[in-house]
Amino acid sequence: MWRYVVPLIVFATMSGFFVVGLQRNPNYIPSALIGKPIPQFSLPSLTDPSATVSTETLQGQVALVNVWGTWCIECRHEHAFLVELARAGLPIYGLNAKDDRGAALDWLAALGNPYVSSGFDPEGVAIIDWGVTAAPETFLVGRDGTILHKHISPMTPQVWQRDFLPLIKEQCGASGCTFLAAVGGQ
Amino acid sequence: MTPRRQRMMLIGLVLVGVVVSATLALRAFQENLVYFFSPTQVAGGEAPERAFRLGGMVVEKSVQREPGSLTVHFVLTDFANTVPVSYTGLLPDLFREGQGIVAIGQLQGETFVADEVLAKHDENYMPPEVAEAVAKARGAETQ
């Protein structure tokens, strides 16, 4: 009579392992550049070709650098959240990679522009220096001009809370940041 | 021989057969378990003599082909340590610099000689085992 219960027990045991197995998959991939200074780059601005977005632009502030393109479908998922963060006062700079200027400008006009400015990188040369392999990717840069964190795949409120906020609070610490409260810092 | 004895003998034979098969199976299993090591572990001398899997990111600008031969050299990293790898043969299509790959082979001296190089076929370009090794290496570094 007990032999009929055996299959159920085997199944239950297997399921137990599966549940554990599912919890054990970290999906974040650190970058070689974490802790290192921002790479040297200089790109024309997307909106105003006479202006530049470069290493100098990012110095001395806590900011996000977001890699995007109109061809990047996944980027849509994070765009609204980025616009929200930008509205709260967080500086976000874009790296528009492998894109068409006209299409990119239309995109921003239609979906909203969260970027202080976007560097236009149609050949994808700057993103190689940033170690970018896919989009969307978002970097957190610190006051001292080093890269504090990199996130691949769309930015979500959960990722923001878990990975970015603690680092931002550290950076903003003593001098405080104007946007900190608005983005959930206090 | 009585039927009872026949049956006992049959059961006995079956049991012996099962034990022998199980032992052989387990031994074969052990021999064919391929363990995964990260560049940090290899640098730390943890890697075994026999074949194992080495995973990491292909370091940018590290891929070099021996002129006139099918041998290619590149460097794998988990952002804490690196291992030079050499492979003779055709590389998979998805192999490129900056990509996470897994190589299967043996350590010969300082170089990992790969028999097989695997790259993953979907939008996640780093095998989870490599990602975890990298995360561990990062954790060790910050401590």
Add this chain to the structure above:
Amino acid sequence: MIPELGQFALALALCLALIQATLPLLGAARGRADWMALARPAAAGQFVFVAIAFGVLEYGFLTDDFSIEFVALHSNSALPAFYKFTAAWGGHEGSMLFWIAILAIWTMAVAAFSRSQPDEFVSRVLGVLGIVSAGIIAFALLTSNPFVRLTPAAFDGNDLNPLLQDPGMIFHPPMLYLGYVGMSVPFAFAVAALLTGRLDKNWAKWTRPWTVAAWVFLTIGITLGSWWAYYELGWGGWWFWDPVENSSFMPWLMATALLHSLAVTERRGIFKSWTVLLAIGAFSLSLLGTFLTRSGVIISVHAFASDPTRGLFILAILGLICGGALLLYAMRARYLEAEGGFKLVSREAFLMANNILFVIATGAVLWGTLNPLIIDALGLGKISVGVPWFNIMFLLPMLPLATLLGVGMHTAWKQMAAEPLLHRLRWPAAIAVVAGIALPLAIFGTTSVLTAVAVTIGIWVCASAALDPVRKLISRTGGPLTRAQLGMCLAHFGVGVFILGATVASAYNLEFDTSARPGDRIQAGGYEFVFRGLRTANGANFVADEGEFELRKGDDLIAVLTPQKRVYRVQQTPMTEAAINTNLARDIFVALGEPLGDNAWSLRIQVKPLIGFLWLGSALMALGGLLAVTDRRYRLIRQEQAATNAAAQQTIGAA
């Protein structure tokens, strides 16, 4: 507007599936004919709305509607039309909708072809199918909605993964899905039997054709996948014991055991609870496969992108459906037992050995596939199980099985004397042993013990399977073989052919990497390869370097081979398109590697003898199954039943 219609249709399908899942089962338990009568209409309604949903998705693909995120991710305006159609199952969300559609088709088939069965039983079967449908549709709507919109729409799509832009991809997933989703039918029959508390030969008679039909599709699907990997991935391998492959293979092994076990239950009314367990197991392994490939819990070069939330949901469904069925089994199976003896030399004994060996093989593959997960979950490290282990553990039960197969086919039910049996098989045995050792030596010059044994067994199976048809042909006594018997002989013959193909292709495979410049001549395996040169080729959505090779044997030009190294424009990913020259005796394979500088290119050349037997053997297996399913006795039963029903009507009318 239209994509929302698709989502709405799917939601309606869910409602109908929930009705189908609950009322008929309750109705059967309480004897309420009106509730039971809801089963077929609910199934039909669900089918209609699922078809609408799938149609909407395909419409989105075919009209380049890049406002649908899934279309934007997997299609492109330059993509050829039939790939736009097949792109619907080229990603997770679409393939789940496809899964649902296939399940709806099977449900409709069961609803349509079960008129002669008692209502109580049919409503239970459809009810169980409804539970499965409801679970999977809920999963799709909640975690994997293919109709998610992009506003504003994307300008163009990301293009379909180049690996999937291939004729084999049109048929492989549909066949595979028809197969392992089809396993839900015997599963539903088994659960219905447990719920009813009764299981007789009639049950087996009805479950068997559904099982064989699903098995045929699964066989074709796995073969197509293997064949596709062989020529598309460019490296000449055809089976890698990869977790995704194993996920479709394990249901196949269980299904094969099941259809043999059903034969015993149909004939002798024994092995009842065992058959039920196999039916539950086969579908559980199908669902397990779905879980493994989509949850990210198993590391594989073939897996879909992983997502732990989805994984948990599928696991929950798996738990509910399989756990529920196994719980029912634990409680009710003991009431299904029956008496019936058989001797050592009898067909039942051989079929029992068949089942035991299949279960051992399945267990070994399952163990090897899950072990990395278990070790990781226990925190003991990251491992993978090497291919040699799978090969050993699979061959160990399978070679004896193939040997027994040859004998079991000719053994009578209940009991048979050993001498007449052995006497009957003397010619096949003799041919096998002699040819098995002589042929490899004669053709290839060398052999190993394992190769000789395997070739002998392969020839043995072929000869034994051909014995009855050949004897009938020669002596012309007795009636013709029924389709079922002919199907069995053909399928088993296919097994033998497959064994020969697998053995010879593995043992005598010639493969090497080399480099060549235009003008070079390479000698291999008795052939000469002349590298004529390189040029650029253009496809609809790719650009390629194309090499031109002359394949020569002696002075004869056999073929001109043109392997390509493609780069698909949108995704910028490189793809090797190997050139293959095929005939039944061997395949010749040339694949381009990369430019080595100085006008030289790296190449892989392979000569693979008898690899065609793999596909031929599998095709014969599938054909044999198809013959068996269309046996006269199923039509006869329906006619009988219809006559009985008509007579019953008349009696009622007269009264």
